[in-house]
Amino acid sequence: MRYKHIKKEKVFENKHFAIYEEDLILPNGNQVRWTFLQNYIAVGVIAFTPEGKLLLVKQYRPALKQEIIEIPAGLVDPDEDVEKAAMRELEEETGYRANKMIKVCEYFRSPGLSSSKMFIYMAEDLVKTNQNLDEDEFLEVLEVDVKEIDEILKTPLDGKTLYALSYIKSNLKK
Numbered sequence: 001m002r003y004k005h006i007k008k009e010k011v012f013e014n015k016h017f018a019i020y021e022e023d024l025i026l027p028n029g030n031q032v033r034w035t036f037l038q039n040y041i042a043v044g045v046i047a048f049t050p051e052g053k054l055l056l057v058k059q060y061r062p063a064l065k066q067e068i069i070e071i072p073a074g075l076v077d078p079d080e081d082v083e084k085a086a087m088r089e090l091e092e093e094t095g096y097r098a099n100k101m102i103k104v105c106e107y108f109r110s111p112g113l114s115s116s117k118m119f120i121y122m123a124e125d126l127v128k129t130n131q132n133l134d135e136d137e138f139l140e141v142l143e144v145d146v147k148e149i150d151e152i153l154k155t156p157l158d159g160k161t162l163y164a165l166s167y168i169k170s171n172l173k174k
Helices: 082-094 146-153 159-171
Strands: 004-013 018-025 031-038 041-046 054-061 066-070 073-075 096-108 117-128 139-144
Touching (some): 041 082, 073 082, 082 139
Antiparallel strands (some): 054 139
């Protein structure tokens, strides 16, 4: 099954993503125009305080018009190492520095609409430092007992957090 890529045009770009329209010829010979997001990589971090509390953040998401609970996460800067971005985001958002990161998984966030990729890391050997939020970032750090995961799973979550909480339930001793 072959797709033929005819023409691709950037129709919008900001500091977070670009939107493209591309003309394709499908395997059946039909020509279509496809619109998609491209070229951003994000990281999410599963982290526990030295006391064994799971670090989560609660923040308002304008697209949803509500606050949701998430794992610490953010975008990877151009030419930035993904693991270093995970370390940076964890410290910026929570005020904890990890001395070690272990890659848990990587996945495409929504491959029908986007080429964006998410990497999930497990942070180890955390040290308390200082939170250093971006100028446009407002969030509350939560330190959660693992026993609370089942209740959090009943709330609306984003994909990375759903994956992370499910991973914790399946792989870590309580």
